[in-house]
Amino acid sequence: MSTYDAIGDEARRPFSGRRARLGDLSLQTVAGLAAAGAVSVLGLIAYKVVQGSRLSLSTFGLGFVRGIGWDPVHNHFGAASFLFGTAVTSIGALLLATPLALGIALFLTELAPRWIRGPVTALVETLAAIPSVVIGLWGIIVLGPVLREHVMPALHSTLGFIPLFGTPSPAGTGIFTAIVVLTIMILPIVSSISRELFLGVPTELKEAALGLGATRWEMVRGVVFPYARGGVAAAMILGLGRAVGEAIAVAQVIGGVDNLIGWNLFNGGNSLAAKIALDYQGATSQLEVSSLFYLALILLVFSLVVNLVAQVVVRRVARRQGLVAR
């Protein structure tokens, strides 16, 4: 093709000039609108939740956080017992799940024979995919009776001197059951993130430690754990956020008791998320609905804080480990 023809082709190019700029502009506008919309959804959520809780905010103010009891007859609502329930169940689940998750991650990266690693990893991720309502169903029908008939009485008779293991609840539901259910739910998150972190530890570091005469455990403790420390912290925070926000499975097994704050883990209780799920349809007065929004506001603030902290930690760890291309 001669130069003249090339220039001619160029001049005849159909998608140049104004039409191209219009196309570029429209795509940018539409995509920009979509991005703006996505970002504003978060703001809209915050706005709607605050708006819904305005009545309760003005009636109870910050005292709501300290108030115990949910009394629609005398129109007195307080979040303290739900905050307590959320705190105890989430922290309890995190305490149980973290060692297990780290152990599983270690097992999968260091100890397991090669042929086991794939299937077990797949199994753990399957657990992550089980919907919370199914775990709640299992908790009510399978776990509850087992806890009620075997585990709780056993714990009570052996460790009953600790106030945590007081008289077992007769129904099989309660804070302890909720802790077990939440542990099962956050175990996959913490363990798969930890597994990836452990896999990312440079082999040179590990081999150096072993070469210097360290035992396997000393290598893990001295090289793997410090290297993965930040990421494991992020994983724990994400797991905590998941546990705090879980409404359905907890609602199914926690027993729905609103006024109790006590040491006994076998008591019934309620959590912020579960209360919203259980009470929303039956809320009778405007103040009660607004108080449910108030509970949602507390939950939203808490999960935003937890999430932001987790995201900051994750980004810092990723940058440090060179996993992010930016």
Add this chain to the structure above:
Amino acid sequence: MSAVELSPLQRPNDRLRRRRAVNRAMEVLAWAAGAIGIAILGVVVWSVTKRGAGQLNLDLFTKAPVPFAIGHVKQGLANAFAGSLVIVGLATAMALPVGILVAIYVNEFAPRAVRNAVGLTLDVLNGVPAIVIAIFVFGLLVAAHGQSGFAGAFALAVLMLPLVARATIEVLALVPGTLREASLGLGVPRWRTTLGIILPQSIGGIVTGAVLAVARVAGETAPLLFTSSIVGNSVGWNPAHALQSVPVAIFELSDSPNPDDHARAWAAALVLLLFILVASLSARWLATRSRRKLGRAAR
């Protein structure tokens, strides 16, 4: 007895023995943790499979529920499966295009600061509990207009958006820059490059993200409890009305004292679990395949 004389440094002493013992103990613990993890998962999956398989029959999908049935009546959860299909389908139709557009904006047009901000917002949005999203959509759409399948689909779409957007961003970033530059160099305008060349290259990854997002929201109960839970027993397909969905049906049946109800709940749970598993596995297979294809294209 050893034929070689070991120096004091090489002979096993108490300290080494202790360290080895600790190592052994930790290995045992780690094995135990692995075993417990497998056991827990196995128990849950086994329960669902065993209890669900017994009640799994065609009636589950074709017959509507008959509550308070006296005696043994053939019933199923047809309305829940129909409703879930409609609601999840609508949610995907809402979330997928918006998610792709957000990813296009972030990848092609946004300055770095905006990119980080949008990325952070998406991750934070991903972490908002489903129950808060539920009460948000309730306040936004249901309080004024009543429950509907649309409101439920919108709530699920809000949950799907961060997943779809994130996956698309990552897969768009994987498209080799040379492809973009070649296209622009040939005079193809930006928008045609993006829509006609970059996007089709990443279709595999986008579909993966979409399928994973569907797997995530197929089992979500809380948003549908607030937006689409006051339903009748007949099978409905109209999203302007509230539609029954599988997770809400399981939630309601789990509270029932009737063992027949429990049996149907287990069967529905098994179907849900199988669906989610198949979706996740196929998404992963798609992801591996598209990554391989992109890798080949870069060469």
Add this chain to the structure above:
Amino acid sequence: MPKHGMLIRITLVLAAAAAVSALAVAGAGAASAKRSSGSLTGAGSSLIAPAVAVWSQLYRNATINYAAIGSGGGISQISTRNVDFGASDAPLTKSQGEGCHGCVQIPWALTATSPVVNIPGVNADQLKLTGTVLANIYLGNITNWSDPAIKALNKGLKLPNLKITPVHRSDGSGDTYVFTNYLSKVNHTWKTKVGCATTVSWPTGVGGAKNDGVSAIVRSTPGTIGYVSVAYTIANHLRLAKLKNAAGQYELPTISSIESAAQLVKATRIPTNNKISITNPPKSKTFLHAYPLATFTYVIVPQSTSKAAELKAFITWALGSTAQSSIKKLVFAPMPGSVTKAAKKTLASVHS
């Protein structure tokens, strides 16, 4: 231009258009989420739910969608007009009535709530209870089944040394209203400390969601006592306890004992808002075998509604003899003629 460029472009444009229209239709659809004609959507009392289930299969002129979310839920859903009708066993309080903006309540069925127990060694219909003992159990004053107060009522029955777990409703419940209404009448401490409503602050015990939830807990846990709508006790084979009425007789909820309690309506006039309470009928020959926990249950409709025609057709049918006798097997007694007349009169005031 890439080989399939045109095709891809068209596909993308169509997809974008589909998405935009899906969102637009979603907004419009959510905004116009009114039930189509030929169907009625209701929510509320789980007590009436078995009856509505039977009715929705017999009634040919419309599809009836009903969600049992508890009487409290029914009141709030109809107040926000999310549903076409609400159902509640508890009559509207003054503030609820105002919040509903011009609703009327129409009694449309008659049945009872009953105490149910799960005590090893005690069979159905064996245990005898009085209102005072019941109040003390739920107040937390009586904590063991072998308590002398219970033993005194049940000479000859072997009661185990077992902790009592009182089960209550965790949702806004008409059964709770009936139960606490009765306890308030027979026990002064209950009246002042806890009161009578669809949700109260329970001094002790565990909660179950709706009649189903309470039934499930009582059925599976030894030592529990709960209060459940009679229709649920049959289906779930729960063990009832006999309750002592004001005339001194220990009664079970049957069609005749419920009908007997409903005679209380004759003695008093039915107010215009149809607020009737027939718990704890007084001691007299008429009420010798009256059941103390009987109750009417209401359908709540807005006085002015676009669905007036369908609602009036359905409720008139429900008040008729076919519908009322179809639910007798669920222990719903036929309503006294005076109540049916008052119901029809209120229904006539509903207009579109």
